[in-house]
Ligand SMILES: Nc1ncnc2c1ncn2[C@@H]1O[C@H](COP(=O)(O)OP(=O)(O)OP(=O)(O)O)[C@@H](O)[C@H]1O
């Protein structure tokens with residue numbers, strides 16, 4: 389069931405995760421305002437004046453709630469109590485608050501790293517991306533390595549962006565069966581790996597698992 | 604695998620025919636067998652954009668039952684692998700097709716043996732245009748970054764949804780429901796197709812859901828044409844975001860195509876723009892788009908309006 393716009397909670401409205409930092413909240417606020425403000429082309433003629441006013445006031449309220457630590461906490465509690473979202477979000481937020489400064493920096497670095505990789509891939513264009521993926525349905529570590537290299541992404545960068553240990557990454561790319569992590573971890577590693585390189589997650593995970601089976 | 608794309612978008616002159624032709628040329632150059640179907644009946648001009656003379660045969664022959672096999676009307680162009688089914692001979696009256704003729708034509712289009720079938724539509728939201736737009740499981744819609752075009756675009760999309768809904772109601776003998784409910788509205792008209800869906804779901808939850816699913820399954824891909832530097836950089840993404848939030852989440856942004864005054868010059872000189880100015884930003888934008896379309900991805904199942 390798709391939620392109606394009116395029914396979106398503040399996080400859904402801002403399209404941010406429940407654990408979003410106040411930096412992310414501000415960023416999202418800026419973006420959504422750009423879409424719904426009076427002068428925006430993107431919503432030109434779509435709403436009546438009243439409808440627009442209502443949307444803008446909801447956005448304003450959402451913003452004022454999400455940047456205020458106290459208000460946000462009670463909003464989160466209300467969301468959980470109403471059963472709309474699982475309790476995990478509270479834990480997620482609590483943990484976020486607790487992380488010492490150097491970890492925040494790391495999280496930032498991780499984000500910017502990802503952005504850099506994305507940019508690289510974008511510049512490479514879609515042709516390279518497509519051409520490497522057309523071979524059969526089995527994907528070996530070597531295939532992944534070639535793919536990564538053809539996109540101009542270093543293993544180090546994948547590590548920075550995914551935090552998968554370099555040894556595990558190395559084992560994956562060398563098809564080093566004995567040193568591969570257990571399957572559940574392997575699956576989640578492959579998923580992150582694929583996501584970072586903007587590959588089709590299902591194809592990569594299934595293709596690689598087939599490759600492991602064969603060996 | 605066969606792909607059918609309709610190219611529409613409400614606003615006249617937004618570049619639908621230019622884009623249909625250009626994508627057709629580029630896909631053909633990739634070695635795909637491509638057919639352009641000129642469905643702007645009564646105002647067709649794809650042959651002009653391809654720098655060709657007025658074709659001798661066209662859709663009118665199929666509609667008049669002179670030619671049984673639509674494929675026979677696909678004429679080669681100066682581009683290898685690219686074929687054109689013209690409609691220059693279709694008079695304005697043909698634009699008012701009988702429903703049965705239209706159903707036949709739509710099913711013949713679906714059966715055309717080509718890798719890519721591109722349907723060029725006329726402007727506006729006439730129900731024939733909407734029905735042709737609905738032939739393809741995925742519709743490309745072309746907008747330009749101006750308030751007037753944006754307005755027409757939203758209007759076009761809503762009209763597509765409403766048309767789909769009306770056809771489904773007729774086919775399931777539920778047309779009377781529509782009449783009854785419209786009569787109940789104090790405004791006398793619907794605010795949006797979603798309002799009708801809500802009414803239907805409330806009245807008959809099970810069937811209503813089915814109707815809603817029909818609409819959800821329509822896929823739209825937005826192209827922003829005549830893009831210029833001073834336009835909000837991510838307008839396309841914003842538009843798609845808005846559609847996904849306020850209509851149904853079936854919208855995807857295909858990309859911008861840069862404005863270039865030489866497009867006009869090429870058309871006037873009856874040159875194929877892509878051939879004449881292959882190193883422009885506009886052509887590279889079109890190329891990126893053609894590649895995106897050929898990336899292997901499943902097209903949703905066909906959504907014929909017939910039967
Ligand atoms: N990318 C572009 N840059 C500059 N001019 C363009 C571009 N695309 C289209 N045009 C101009 O817009 C005009 C209209 O284009 P086109 O005939 O493709 O529009 P259309 O949407 O098919 O119109 P109609 O609704 O009447 O069928 C062209 O003659 C051309 O001059």
Ligand SMILES: [Mg+2]
Nearest residue numbers: 619620643724
């Ligand atoms: Mg046209």
